[in-house]
Amino acid sequence: MLLPGWLNSDPDHWQSRWERQFGYQRVEQADWTWPRRGDWMARLDEVLLASEEPAVLVAHSLGCQLVASWAEHSQHHARVRGALLVAPPDTEAEHMPPQLHNWRPIRRPRLPFPAIAVLSSDDPYCAPERGAQMAADWGAELVLIGPRGHINSESGLADWPEGQALLAQLRA
Known part of the structure; x- marks a missing residue:
């Protein structure tokens, strides 16, 4: 189950490619521009x-914050087998757009299911040490993939087979 971030994933994004190639379900949100945490959590439920x-959640960017927030409040954890958390943003950073201020503070519960967090060393939306701390708080295995920006369509990942391999680990 694909959980895009703020503004959704564009057609060249690895999530969109996976949706077309493998038929994964994208969770559509009512408002991609001004995302409201409670609305997004209710939609995921x-x-x-x-x-x-049971689903494996494949989250990108704000979708990672959605997983953490949802896990803290939902009573339906048994419906999730695991989560791939790619490029979680630091929504507490001063340079975040005002549309994301509703996602403060970052929820940091230990996730009740296995998770892998994938970070880039030069993500403009999250310093590596902040991302590593979120992953540790969530109890997620940390995977560093070097300088890949926000791990999106601009990162040159195409179908991102390495991400598929990580997803296979969660499904096993």
């Missing part, structure tokens, strides 16, 4: 409850 199988 709704989609998970409608699914017959």
Whole structure:
């Protein structure tokens, strides 16, 4: 189940490519421009409850913050087998756009399911040490992939087979 971040994932983003190539379900949000944490959490609960199988969440950017926030409040943890958390943003950073201020403070509960956090060394939305601390707080295995920006369509990942390998680890 794909959880895009703020403004959704564009057609060249690895999430969109995975959706087309593998048929993964994207969780659509009512408002991608001014994301409200509570609304996004309620939507994730709704989609998970409608699914017959437990899901592996594949989150990018603000989608990672969604997973942490949802896990802190939802009673439906058994519907999630694991989470791939790619490029979590530091929504507490001063340079974050005002549309994301609603995502402060960052939720840091230990996740009740296995997780892998993937970080870039030059992500403009999160310093590596902040991302590593979030991963540690969430109990996620940390994977550093070097200088790949925000790990999005501008990162040159195409279908990102390395990400698929990480996802396979979570499914195993």
